[in-house]
Amino acid sequence: MANSTEAQKPQNTKKNKKKGATLDTFYGAKIQNTEQIEEDIQENAPKSSKGNRNSPQTHEEFESEMTKKMEALWEEKWEKMQKKFTHLQNQFDQTVKENQALKQELIKQSQNTKKLEENIKYLTNKVIDLENRGRRENLRIIGLPEKPEINTKLDMVIQDIIKENCPEILEQGGNTATDRAHRTPSTLNPQKTTPRNVIAKFQSYQTKEKILQEARKRQFRYKGMPIRVTQDLASSTLNDRKAWNTIFRKARELGLQPRIIPSKTDYILPRESMGIQQNRRLPTFCKEKTRALWKV
Template sequence: MAEQGISSATSTTLWEDKSEGMSRDIKNIYVLLQKVAGDIESLKENVQNLESGMRDLGKKLETALMKVDNLENRSRRNNIRIVGFPENVEGNPITFLTKKIPELLGLESGLDLEIECAHHTLAPRPAPGQRPRAFIIRFLKFQTKELILRAARSKGTIRWKGNGIHFFPDLSRDLQSRRQWFAGVHRWLREKGIQYGMFYPAVLKITFNGATTAFSTPEEAEAFLS
């Protein structure tokens, strides 16, 4: 009987030791899980902070790029781009264009355009049969540039020796793309004979029933016209 009592006491002690060990292990696991959970929350917060920082950087970069694009376009304020003249017809570009622009647009004979510089776009010379390079012309006065663009719009179709000649503002690639968004609206307006114009930087103004309305996106214009 004594031996049974000792054996029972020993078993109880072993069970208590195991139970205490298991309790310690469970507590350690619980503490570890709490630490892991805390680390995960900390990582989530860090990721959120990084995402917020990236969004802020993205906005600042977008603002900086818009400012650079605006400065580029302002530096081109007195420029126009002429597309359609064949290659190698001009000799001296300033002399050629000073004579041809008034002739093509029906401007006053002998008008001094005060061209500061004129050159082809900076692209490789095209092979025979390929589209010729455009001319970039810079005028001394902004008013002269505006006069020529108005005359070109008023003239409509312009041809020289069988070639269609087109006059455009000289804009950055980004701003050209933004204006190109309105191409579908422009076609519709021309078909309907509705007066419109594009204004800097990329604002469409439509004159309809005696009232002029400005639109910053083609969707706004389409909603107005629908």
């Protein structure tokens, strides 16, 4: 009977090993060498016998030895985790410093970009102003037919336009001579049906102004064909002025007196004058002034 009992004990030990909790499940993580330690515990555990049944001294020594092994294992793991944590902490601190440096650099770059944008805007306005000053003696003639006999003799055609529409300038002895006259753009686009504009540069600024004033009063013609004569301006200034066309019509309907200086509009009311540089502000301005007039 004793032999059969001793023979059954190893089987129970195997069953308990399969069913019992391991160190992996106890500590909730996969730890290297824990399986080897468990096998050592099973193999080196003191076995009960007839002469030595559950010796307290043997169990104490075994538990002490296993505890030392586990402590050494955990100490090794803890040191590795500490080193890894310290390394990650150093990397994080370095990343924070680099991020702060990048933020400071970004602020500086934003400030520099703002200054550059202001300088670009200032220089662009200066260039536009210089371009308009260089065109102050120029007139733009719109609607002059595209014909070879006209294109080859533009200077003479301009003199004919002056004789036909404002002969009083010639009678007063004004200098109507031109330095040059040309079509713009220089090449003809076959897809466009409208004639190219003519740019004429006069020798006398006063004569150019007189012709422009007469062109504002009445319709100019060339051999009976209607044409338009306007001030020659930079393309950016022309685009700014075109944006105000609808605003001018609305302002005149409200009895205002709009003026352009040169991309700003002045409005004159009884005992009041104001300038508006942004056309989106005009509708609000018109509503407020209309309500004020109705109250009066």
